[in-house]
Amino acid sequence: MLSTNIWLVVTIRALRTRARILDAALDLFERQGYDATTVNEIAEAAGITPMTFFRHFPTKDAVLVTDPYDPLIAEAIGTQPVDLAPLERTRRGLLAALGDISALEDATAKRRVALVAESPALRAAAAVGTEATQQAIVERLVSDGAERLDATVAAAVCLAAATAALLAWGTAPDDTTLAGLVRHALTQLAPDPS
Amino acid sequence: MLSTNIWLVVTIRALRTRARILDAALDLFERQGYDATTVNEIAEAAGITPMTFFRHFPTKDAVLVTDPYDPLIAEAIGTQPVDLAPLERTRRGLLAALGDISALEDATAKRRVALVAESPALRAAAAVGTEATQQAIVERLVSDGAERLDATVAAAVCLAAATAALLAWGTAPDDTTLAGLVRHALTQLAPDPS
């Protein structure tokens, strides 16, 4: 009760600092580019020390690239019929989990994606971020009897399609929905492209 | 004639330095890991200055990850029937270009790939390296009438399958051929998985 209150209050202060960092970084990145913006600038704009920046974000790119490994994805894939080929199972699983994607779309999501789409360094960081999800999918498929290489290819391929759609969404017109683009991308992987 | 001879000799010296760097780096990477190895160590082991290291390789990871963008790939894709879907066209093009892949397999290729497969930082660098190839494929498909998003998905997906096969090859038994793995991976993308 007591320590719980402390924890809450302290967390509020930390959250505010984190939000200030995020605002300052997003603003600077959009005005002068990701690479041209230094952590020192971000810290100064946020009214903190560079050291404090790294206390809230492990790396500079972590401000834009978060790795929300979603257990729901692996779960949705496991729900698909086991007799399907790994690729098709993964594809249908991703489509099934697509409904939850809109939950990720906060107000700054599209701005962040647009920045990632423009910077090779950020795209690389994003690719590393999806590896956890890929690994989870692979383990799920393998545990259901798939060959490891087949499972790896299935996961890598489906996530590549989804990532391509995500990056395209970053610079797409405002009325374009992310779910629509992902669905369109995954449709190309369908065995019967009707 | 005169300057040509100078160029040759000078180049030989540069090539020997480059080879010494490569040997030293590969040895150190395998013994103590990529991240745990510093450029200073490599330079010292190669008998040069850190500065000279960066004169031969733009980055630390460039010792292992080269970006041999192969125009033959885009060309082979262009050869495929235009009425095919972008994904199938890309898939067949990659399969057709597969014969040239063995040319990339020098003595150290597999050791390098094994190191890349183990390090997230190196996998990220490799991903950035394939972006040039992906872009070339996309431009080719678009110039033949494909939608940009469809072309991007097709290129990203096929290269993801090939990359997955490549990384698997790095730790596969010695009698496993890279071409065989890539062929197997791309087969999963076939519209009729017969």
Next chain:
DNA sequence: CATTAAATGTTATCGACTAACATTTGGCTG
């Protein structure tokens, strides 16, 4: 043997990131 251009070395600097230690903040308890 002097010339010349490439290859290498020196020195200084930047930016991302980390470790160790000191300081401030602010709610809570007696």
Next chain:
DNA sequence: CAGCCAAATGTTAGTCGATAACATTTAATG
């Protein structure tokens, strides 16, 4: 209200990858 306490922040110093400007060495050539 005074003082405790733990989280948050600051300070300092350093490592490592990478770059720039300038000096030096190398070795074939005429």
